[in-house]
Amino acid sequence: MKTNRSHHLPMIIAIGMALSIIIPLQALAQKKNPPLVFAHENQHLSLMQKAYYKERTLTAQPLLPNPFLMDNGKKEVKRYGQWAQRRAELLASIQKYEIGMKPAVSMDDIDARMNGDTLIVDVHVDGQTLTLSSVITYPKGGKAPYPLIIGASRNSIPAQLFTARNIALMTFRESQVNNYTQWGKHDRRGLYQFDRLYPSLTANGAYSEWAWGFSRLLDGLQKLGPEQTHIDMKHIGVTGCSYAGKMALFCGAMDERVALIIAQEPGGGGAASWRVSRTIGKVETLDRTDYNWFLESMKTTFAEERVDLLPHDHHELIALCCPRAVLLLGNPDYEWLADPSMYVSAEAAIKVWQRFGIADRIGYSIVPGHDHCQLPESQYPEVVAFIERFLLGKSDTPTTIRIAPADYQQKYDVKRWVNW
Numbered sequence: 001m002k003t004n005r006s007h008h009l010p011m012i013i014a015i016g017m018a019l020s021i022i023i024p025l026q027a028l029a030q031k032k033n034p035p036l037v038f039a040h041e042n043q044h045l046s047l048m049q050k051a052y053y054k055e056r057t058l059t060a061q062p063l064l065p066n067p068f069l070m071d072n073g074k075k076e077v078k079r080y081g082q083w084a085q086r087r088a089e090l091l092a093s094i095q096k097y098e099i100g101m102k103p104a105v106s107m108d109d110i111d112a113r114m115n116g117d118t119l120i121v122d123v124h125v126d127g128q129t130l131t132l133s134s135v136i137t138y139p140k141g142g143k144a145p146y147p148l149i150i151g152a153s154r155n156s157i158p159a160q161l162f163t164a165r166n167i168a169l170m171t172f173r174e175s176q177v178n179n180y181t182q183w184g185k186h187d188r189r190g191l192y193q194f195d196r197l198y199p200s201l202t203a204n205g206a207y208s209e210w211a212w213g214f215s216r217l218l219d220g221l222q223k224l225g226p227e228q229t230h231i232d233m234k235h236i237g238v239t240g241c242s243y244a245g246k247m248a249l250f251c252g253a254m255d256e257r258v259a260l261i262i263a264q265e266p267g268g269g270g271a272a273s274w275r276v277s278r279t280i281g282k283v284e285t286l287d288r289t290d291y292n293w294f295l296e297s298m299k300t301t302f303a304e305e306r307v308d309l310l311p312h313d314h315h316e317l318i319a320l321c322c323p324r325a326v327l328l329l330g331n332p333d334y335e336w337l338a339d340p341s342m343y344v345s346a347e348a349a350i351k352v353w354q355r356f357g358i359a360d361r362i363g364y365s366i367v368p369g370h371d372h373c374q375l376p377e378s379q380y381p382e383v384v385a386f387i388e389r390f391l392l393g394k395s396d397t398p399t400t401i402r403i404a405p406a407d408y409q410q411k412y413d414v415k416r417w418v419n420w
Contacts, residue, residue, distance in 0.1 A: 033358055034080045034323035036390065037234055038256040041215050045087035045104055052096055059378040060308040064273060064348050067316045068355070080323065080356040091254065091320055093312045097302070100204030100295050102212045102254060105219065110194060112220035114228050119170075121220035125197040132176050132217055138230065140354045142166025145226035145233075147255035147391040151216070152210075152240030152247040153301065156264055156373045161383060167391055168231060170217075173240075175248065177213030178206045180292045182243070189292070207250045214251040222257070235259055241373035245329075246270035246293070253320035260390040261321050261331070262383065264329040265337055269293060271328050272341035273313045273348075274302075276417060283338035286310075315348035322352045325390040325399075329379060330366030333406055339366050340412045343404050347414040361390075363401030366408070 042048060051071065068077040071089045075082075095101050103125075111122040121132045139146060146168040149155065155162075155175055162169060175181070178192040189195075190202040194209040218236070221229050237260035240248035245266030252261030263270060268277050268284025277285045287303045302310045319328060328346050330339040346364040353359045363382065370376040377385065382401050389397035 011023075034083075034356055037236075037259040037324055039233075041218070041255045041257060042091070042104070043256055044084045044088045047085055048091045050281055051089045052101070056311065058309040058311065061311075062275070062308045063419055064313050064315055064344075064417045065311065067319050067349075067352055068420065071311075077355070083322070086318060087322075090312055091315045094317055094320070095208060096208070096311075097310060098205070098298050099208040099211075099250070100292055101201055102208045102215075103198055103201065105212075105216065107219060107223060110216065110219045110223055111225045114224065119217065119220050119224075119229065121216055123197070123216050123219075128197045130177070130193050130213075130216075132173075132213060132220070134170050134173060134217060136229070136231070137163075137169040139163055139166040139168060142317070144230035144360060146230060146232045147235035147237070148221075149237045149239060150214070151244075151389070152214070152238060152251060153244040155239060156241035156244070157239055157262065157375050157383060158380075161380065161387060165387060165392060167387070169186065172210075172214050172217060174206075174210045174213060174244075174253070174313035178209040180206050182290065203295060203297070205292070205298075207247060207293050210247050210255060211251045211254045214247075215255045218255060218257050233257065235393065237262065237387070237391050239264060241265050243290075245295070249317065251325075252324075252326070253317055259322070259324055260386060261326040262329065262386065263326070264375065265331050265334070266328070266342070267337040268341070269314075270342070271314060271318055271345055272305050272338040273315060273345040273417070274310060275313055276341040276344045276412075278304075279337045280306055280338065280340050280412075281335065283336055283341065286340075313345070315345040318349035318362075319352040320346060321362075322349075323358055325361045325386060325387045327362075327382065327401070328364040329375070329383075330364065330404075331368065331370065331372060332366055333368045333370070333371055334338075339404075340408060342366070343381065343408050344412050344414050344417055348418050351418070360398070360400040363399055365403040366402060366405060368405070 071164050079084045109124045113120050123130045148168045149162050151171045177194050179186045195202050238248045238252045238391040239262040241264035245263045246269050246375050249270050252258040269289050274286045277283050286307050332339045353362045365382040388394045389399050
């Protein structure tokens, strides 16, 4: 299968630069670009909580919902300064209807220490303690504090792409929070380690609990500081593949301390749109996904044609990363991954970054000819570009990357799904 990449990254960048000329005037008028990363997990927690508990009427939306339109249906985001409220609403919707509440934790309830190169974090909630640990692999060269890439479950991107650039490596061992797996023995809902701390949240899907645990690792790093961890909190990335690609997307989208999210082949329930996936064949849809990952109520409420009642879709999960950086990697050889749906979702999400004049902070590369979760050398340039710009701070690195099979634009036209 041929791809619409021409195998020349500079050409893609040139096209992106040409497109930047037609960025909406409101983006050009901004005094400065939005930040690349933030110091807090959720800057606007109170706004999110208010939106989460607010009652709402579900109405059918056959097309992709407008990410700029506030929940009241009256006000629309026109500039970056208005994005915080809308992002909080989207974050609330995804938790309320898909994965369950990701509870907030005070830094006062976090104890952290280093044992050699191992970070150990104790999380205290209502008399219960959950302990997380992860080894940090430091680069042999460079100078501390180091950028850090965290692998969700594991790092499926070749380690040399990071180690050669003096980036530290770490793994988020999600089984320490919720040990669900599709391939072996595991506990069941209500009996995971997370559930000891939050017995009222046993209906949660794994992705909210894993995102919670991931954020507690960042709490530990932040509480100890670079003097003890030798990690640069302004340059942290997360990556993962397949079910862990979804995990990386949820973890990064829900924690604003993450500067770069690389979701590799995340499939349905990740970057792909639930609405679009339902129209394209034998792929992972809302009806046919693993409900250990999600609220079981999502299926009973939104299965089949009722998916149109879902107040959001996954272009808005991607948009939670904005204004930070995200790279989506696809593999169209595996139909189940629903890459055409991810393509539509990504194109829709790009419009959010574009409105704020920062469309080069999001990219996608959908390339065939390799095994699942095996990054081919042909995709290295895209990954390296995002690493160098957003983890190493090389601001002149071109990152306007839009790579997909040649027939996607015609067969899966985003205009069919977007009327905003």
